[in-house]
Amino acid sequence: MCIEVIDNILSNLGDGEGELLEDAYKECDIITNYNILLDPMCKTIVTRELNDIVEELKNNRTPKEVCQEIGFCNIYLI
Secondary structure, eight states, rough: OOHHHHHHHHTTTSOHHHHHHHHHHHHHHHTTTTOTTTHHHHHHHHHHHHHHHHHHHHTOOOOOHHHHHHHGGGGTOO
């Protein structure tokens, strides 16, 4: 799950922060299929970590590296 969300953010890096967040939320909806537990968890992590995610991607980190860095992988959501 994490890699897909980070890939989405990477694809939209030129957008403003609000658009990035909105697109990432939509990706969370799709990936989790609006799951009552996973969807809010995905969105919370994206909200909390968006600035760090963007910074890491701008520093040429891969989506997998970014997921590991922010701890998204540690909750078994890849």
